[in-house]
Amino acid sequence: MRVRVTHDWPCSAAEAEALQERLRSRVRASGELTGVRTVAGLDVAYADGSDDLVAAVAVLDAETLSPVDSAVVPGTATFPYVPGLFAFRELPALVDALERLATTPDLLVVDGQGIAHPRRFGLACHLGVLTGVPSIGVAKTPLGRYEPPGPRRGDWTPLLDGDEVVGRALRTQDGVRPVFVSVGHLVDLDTATEQVLRLAPRYRLPETTRQADHLGRAALAR
């Protein structure tokens, strides 16, 4: 698929924050996603503690969850890890990987936050805006506060930043820790929740994320 990078790469934390403030206005946190045929999972694996990394994208059939396309590319993180600016570590390699895809997925499922971010512009929003493809963030740990949801698959509670609802703590399987779902771009929170549940019929994390994770690890081992 083709990705339109519409901005210069920031060279400092201040520039990166300013870019997030600028791009956040392009985010559309609504939409119901009719006719989703394929879903992409995006993940990055790191070589030990270094900045060498592998970006992996796994595209699955939305119905059967079987693989239909994938891309795995090596890269290097140029930004230090700073919560809030996390996207700038993984973005370049993930964009490379997306560009090597033979197809254009109908939905992006990103390992990290979307709107649930100090400036409402997490990695999932950034990728959604750059691609114009609907995106959602599924994080393993929250950036905001939440009360534990009920114990059953499908139970959820709001994820809060102050008094603002920025996402949901969602139980994807009975008795497992919740995942943290937030809107990336061109979808509403109900739809995002519904998609994550559909993509996680058996395990805590969506099948898209798991597939991408496996691809990345396998590439690191070589």
Added chain:
DNA sequence: GCGACAG
């Protein structure tokens, strides 16, 4: 002001 803080 201080602490907490996606991967």
Added chain:
DNA sequence: ATCTTGTCGC
């Protein structure tokens, strides 16, 4: 993110 032992369950 990544590093680990043991343990539980299909």
